[in-house]
Amino acid sequence: MDKWMLIDGNSIIYRAFFAMPPLTNSAGLHTNAVYGFTTMLLKLLEEEKPTHVLVAFDAGKVTFRHEGYTEYKGGRQKTPPELSEQFPVLKELLQSFSIAQFELAGYEADDIIGTLTRMADEQGVETIVVSGDKDMLQLASEQVTIALTRKGVSEVDRYDPAEIQEKYGLTPLQIIDLKGLMGDASDNIPGIPGVGEKTALKLLHEFESVEGVLANTNELKGKMKEKVEAHKDDALMSKRLATIYREVPLENQTDELAYGGYDKAALAQSFRKLEFRSLIDRLELPEAGEADGAEAVAAATYEIIRVDSDTDVSSLKAFLAQSESVYIEAYGENPHQSQLLGLAVAAGEQVYVIDCDTLESPVGQPVRDWLADDKAPKYGYDLHKAELALSWHHITFCGTAFDVQLAAYLLDPTETNQTLNFLAAKYGIPAIASDEAVYGRGAKFKVPDFEEVARHLAAKADTVRRLVPLQQGDLEKTDMTKLYYELEQPLSIVLARMEKRGIRVNAQTLEELGSELEHKLVSYMSDIYQHAGMEFNINSPKQLGEVLFERLGLPVIKKTKTGYSTDAEVLEKLEPYHEIVRLILYYRQLSKLQSTYVEGLLKEIRRDTGKVHTYYRQTIAATGRLSSQFPNLQNIPIRLEEGRRIRKAFVPSEPDWLILGADYSQIELRVLAQISGDENLKEAFVHDMDIHTKTAMDVFGVSADAVDANMRRQAKAVNFGIVYGISDFGLSNNLNITRKDAARFIEQYFEAFKGVRAYMDNIVMDARRDGYVTTLLERRRYLPEIKASNFNLRSFAERTAMNTPIQGTAADIIKLAMVRMDEELRKRNLRSRMLLQVHDELVFEVPPDELETMKTLVPEVMESALALDVPLKVDVNYGINWYETK
């Protein structure tokens, strides 16, 4: 006979965390919740002897319960970092146990368990549900027993329907009504104020359900009657929220729950990493080394050595010469102004640690020499940031040999968690503490005494050391070794140089623009108030919505989750109805310029240099593009003249020099021509045709001179759509035409560019077969949702499959050009400097005597960055500021 055991993972790990005293392993990782969970699990496995076991987890923050009640679980204390760092550890440990774990986007663990108990009821399988949450009692049945933790996690109370009846006088389903009436503060479910368990039980014994109570309020008296009547809707909503959803799509997955006992060697290895020695003894697991065949991974064991004035210089130097990794702690998001805490260097069983003050003192000289030594190879984590942070402390960093953050990005560019403790968990090497657990975050950020920092840095350096060979192997397996060593890693150094260099921004130009904007804004504001007949905050979408749609009665075009939409698309549709709309649109435009670009940029100008220093992030964008922060210099206005004037403030940093901009013409469509091999499209670029006119000719079936401006505009939108992974819905939306017409355009396009259609079809099939797509340089992006049964998720993945190779290859190409360009400038001893990258554009500052050289060199390098069948084309412009490079 089968017996299922279904464990509410989130509930139990929370209980365990708060029930157990703090406990850490030697790398500083908190392990108390995992320990508590494990002891409970072992006990239950022993007592229940299940044939199938599952641990269910909540996935993500937003569930279907938030639809219609966004405050669900609002006001909840944030998970403490000491607990959140234990989630990946628990998940890995469960793998060692060979126990199945489910989590599903949009659903909570309860819903998964609720669905499985429904199946158990239908199939007559004996089941035990383990949780700390009383809500689970609603799932109890003939087949299903609920075990609720008591006093922490060491004891459980088991409930079947009879016991629930005995204790509460309710059926399992009435547990839902109980919560509907009394609410639940921890989930922010309101219930009826003033109704607690006692009152709720009394009401239910009399009227059976929430609905019953609400239908019979006439039988209630006084305050109680008032309260219930005033909160009818709350009670009904609370009941809905408390109802566990039992139809989660989990078809045919019950086989995956089969549990055949744990692998002793694997479990022993996990316990050793966590340093659960008592459990190793208790289960009589093999000691390290005696594991049969299984590779024995010891817990982190290394000696931490502080570098100080007593340190023997020659042994320090000898150690550095054979170092295996370095971890440099630059704390803070912006490396141009981060706090340098110190660094750790690891080799074998030893880790040297040095604090920032010592590093900058004479005692730190050997370490500084080593950091600056180009011939001393360094394996590290986010060395791009480290190099930048060190440079602001006048410490040179050279010799990057491998960067585990950069490698992690290439191996999975969509994974946003690139922290070392996460990578350690992912690769199954000794678990370490999270930064958040050591330093806190945001307002709670605090640097602990260096003793603790040193332990943490040592653990991180040791982790880097262990990760390197594993990631190198993975890069090899995924054909990205070359991409890594020949493109991304060299680029990271080029980027650091560009960032440190910065770009000069003329504050006076911005201030003048700012006061001009200020005058206009004041004037528009008063006109808007006149038309509205009242004063309000135009910047508040909420207040603006009330004025437009309630006070002035304009038609509602679109709604957002929280109210009326007032975005530009909506306002444009409202223009004919009221004069105020045009004014608001203009006000919005100017106020964006003022706050983000004038005021925002002014704040970023460094007093000492008069420059702004952006920070390019190389490990963010899923397609392989760079992103830019603090400030973002990749979204400086250009499309509208008003905003474009911001670019007048970007000037050369030396007198008489010039700004030179070079941008790829239609790089994405050229890349599409290349990877699709479409003859018609290739032909168009070989003849350097105006591609939107060419598209218009083919889509509308006319000659070049018959293409008018509107046809070209529509063709341009079709081209954009193609690059984005087209759909008739998207195109119709963009062009404000019917879906049918949009579909006709698309069909016409594919008739003319048959190779493009084949590419789109094939890439989606490839993605489905392989689970990923690649760029020309083998950059990879996984698309697990391409197989989703949910139409939306799947469609999104399909469009991504079409777009990523195009956008990603374009990113590959300009990155190659940047590395080449940097080399050329040095090789030729040119003084010209590369300053910015804006996806398809490079910006330089150039001394006048190098202008002619650069005007030919830059396009030459960019156009030949990657040899294709389709020519690449670069337009070059220059002037006294960025505005003039048009």
Next chain:
DNA sequence: GCTCTCACG
């Protein structure tokens, strides 16, 4: 901290 809006390619 989340939502909305909007700037860029």
Next chain:
DNA sequence: ACGTACGTGAGAGCC
């Protein structure tokens, strides 16, 4: 029938 265009970052409002 379903219901979105691809990739980013920043400021303001609001809870």
